[in-house]
Amino acid sequence: MAKHTVHVTVNGSPHEAEVESRLLLVHFLRDVLRLTGTHIGCDTTHCGACTVLLDGAPVKSCTVLAVQADGREVMTVEGLEKDGQLHPIQDGFMQEHGLQCGYCTPGMMMTGYALLKSNSNPSEGEIRQAISGNLCRCTGYVNIVKSVQYAAEKLR
């Protein structure tokens, strides 16, 4: 099977790689670029642990081919921190105990980050709706909602 050369901008840096057609975006990020902050959870499009932003929109990177990201921009959890400063969404999860095991956290933060880009003052309902494709088995979501609210306040 033919390989394809892809050019993907990840967290602002351009990358070029030869990939097999069937390579999933999450494997491209983790195995080719060694950006292992993006987690693989269910691997069946349910849990959202693998959430990254594709041209600004949160998507499940286990259900996108790396070749589909050719010429596009990807942002992963590694792109949140700038110059040693945590992004307010990261700070929020720390301050509000938005995690226990941490497995869902990268995906939760990417979805929360994208929500706050389009809605600077989301209601609890809007936050819960936005993260309804990201599953957490530890927190019961209460502290995750608080973490996003914390970030919203810091960003305003």
Next chain:
Amino acid sequence: MIPAAFDYHSPKTLSEAFALLERYGEEAKVLSGGQSLLPLLKLRLGAAGHLVDIGRIPGLEYIREEDGHLKIGGRTREAALEHSDLIRSRYPILADTAAVIADPLVRNLATVGGNLAHGDPANDHPATMLALQAQVVATGPKGERTIAIDKFFTGLFSTALAGDEILTEIRIPVPPPRSGGAYIKLERKVGDFATAAAAAQVTLGADGTIQRAGIGLTAAGPTPIEAGEAERFLAGKKPDDAAIKEAARLSAAATSPTADRRGSVEYKREMARVLTARALRRAVERAGGK
């Protein structure tokens, strides 16, 4: 999980896409949003030698009213439909539907055309499109043809699309004044397929009677179900409790669900009845009936 090997093609025009579909025949699959196809390939429930990605063909994502129709480009993403002001204000049945498809992350990639062309009776748009009497535009190497939605679903996971055709547009007749619609879905949790769901679209006459009713049912049989008998029963009736109750009973009688983890046949049929009644009531309310 890693899909079996395939090759990937990203045509820039529809004619390039048709040429690829012709060249690879049964080996080829159209990749739209990929939110149904990629999970199938990963689980190896399906296989394809060649994926033809229509995501790089310009001009297939739009929502507009034109020539008496609402026209939705085949590759329009569910998220775009869900957040469209035109859809929210004029076609709440479609906003209802888009908002309950999978989850918000999936809806950023999943497309309306894909939801129909996949031919899955558990998908949500088919019922809505049946209620709205939509047409789909199938474009192929010889040009385009329109297919009435009630002729589109030919069997489980199969449609009237030919192997070298692509679903490029959905056309919905602009509803007359005093029309309203609703889609109500019962799901175990966000992201699940429907246990049962009902779409209802009604147009009321000046005297308040129902001029036309459209009813579509999700996950109610081997193909999406149009409850024709219930639709005909409602025509000319006042949308009162007795009429809605009888229409809901007729709708449930038209279903042939299968038992699975979501419920027994009896439960699903009963839910189809309850949801049809609720969708009809909301549709009538939105049509200004009461």
